[in-house]
Amino acid sequence: MIEDRAAPDELEPDVVAAVAPPKGPGKSRWLVVAVLMIGLLLLPLGRPVLGSYNYIILLVTNGLMWVALASSWNILGGYSGYISLGHAVFLGVGGYVAAVPLYYHGVSPFYTAIGGGLVAVALGFVVGLITLRTRGPAFIISTIALLFMFLLIFEQSEYLGGTAGLPLPVVPISQDWLKAPFFYAMLIAAVGSIVLSYQVAHSKFGLGLRAIAEDETKAEVAGVPTRFYKILAFALSAFWVGVAGAMWGYSLAFVRPTLFFTVAISAQMVLMAIIGGRGTVAGPVIGAALIVAVNEFSLAQFGSSEINIVITGGLLVTVLLFFPLGIVGTLRQKQLLPAFLDWD
């Protein structure tokens, strides 16, 4: 799909780094991906071998969920440059779309999770119609307001359980294998979101989004249907977040407004995508893995989530000031990016 890319010499140096086609055959990355996939597929079967089995499964499941969230956020925030601080809304909507049929009718979220994703897409489309009339800071502000609006609506709704939320039944399978279905579900969400991100990056649509990020007015003059593309990006970026939300609520056995509709969740998505490298396929994945590891370490080390919040904020500030391109972007700019990390 290299023909789709703009000629590098027409763009700013930073952009050349971001869109330059990968060098070399890139076989090693497929090897890495294959080994990683097989390892992940077999992980739940490693029960007899691994000591603290549940802990490891839980940690990896959590990591996969964040990969799905950060990669999805990147479709809008990375490619088109429209920063959303309200993506936690889609996680919550997905969670509730799956939780309500389970709570009232006993329908398993494993059937309704895709529905959660689709409702999130529909919501993204409608919200995008309104908020994407604005650009830059006004858009960011409107996404914050969106988050608090949804928190308020869900907290005030009696049908949805109000501030207490809804308790959910546990998955009706043996205790030993309780974690496995969620593991595979999050694996699907993570792989699905990476594939979606890759497909978008390698399409005319993705090229249009990058043009919007560079200069929206020029993109529009050049014939990019900017408004439609932006709204589509917003809607697409909601899908796997909604699916992940459906699974997450079920795995915790409850849904509650303050669990989903929080700035902290949006903040993590933004941080992961930016620290890994905005607008790259591999960046959010690396960012998610790194931040989940950092969170785990700081919780174990300091035992308080407050210190963890300080670290989250501190990392965001540090990366913005010193490595605004993120890990993948900075390495690529210096031509030091190993081929197996170059997924673009």
Add this chain to the structure above:
Amino acid sequence: MTEIIQVVIFGLLLGGVYALFASGLTLAFGVMRIVNLAHAVFIVAAAYAAFFAFEELGIDPIVSILFLIPLFFFLGVGVYLTFFVRIEGSPRYVEMTVLLTFGIAIMLEGLLGWRFTGIFRQAKPSYLTDAFFLGDYLIPTGQFYAATLSLVLLGALWLFLRFTRTGYGIRATMQNRAAAQLVGVNVRRVSAISFGISAAFAGASGAFMSYLFPFFPFRHWQWIALLLALVVLGGMGSLKGAVVGALILGVASSLVVDQIGPGWGPMAFYAALFGILLVRPQGLFGKELAV
């Protein structure tokens, strides 16, 4: 009718305080194009200072404004020189300020939570539960003090911007940064001072928050959403807009609480924000929000 007027009076008292809370936010945007998501966490930090000054030393929250203003002024100048000078030339500067202040806000929130835990705090000076009658209408004394002093402080800011040399510099920078620089305004100095003033107003706001609104570290997100809504309504960067927006939304949210239910008050702000973004993204008195 009497009841409605009473609700409007409550709304106006509330709006006066909101105007003070939002003034620093709009100033930071007007002068430096900084969308300061950390503004509300500055206010909460100041509220903690006022709360502990009251609890430990017996200093009245209103008196603590006297030390909060200089303290937060220097804090603001420090924050500006540490963080914002570095990103002055960066592409998509405004968006960068949003992300940067987002990070600063998270950091400060974590620090406050770590030091002071997540429990609700509220200073309880003697006038908190007092009230007096103005004709037929009930005026809570604490709210009255806060609203009046807020307007006095805003008036002082207006006089400062209007009649001092530094004020000229700030207003010139607001109008056209490059041109101001061209005619000899030290734009960086003016920016640092403006951010200091912005933070100083957050400091003064904190004194009122400490006794008017129960607070804990995490609360600042709700506040920033609310303040941004009213600043966008008034027009970002416009001081007059912030005051008018605050008074309108103060009254609107009081009416919503009275007519629909106490939980729905903030909805007035979010609905107003979406409405204004749809119809007039630059707000009532503001200039267009550029990328």
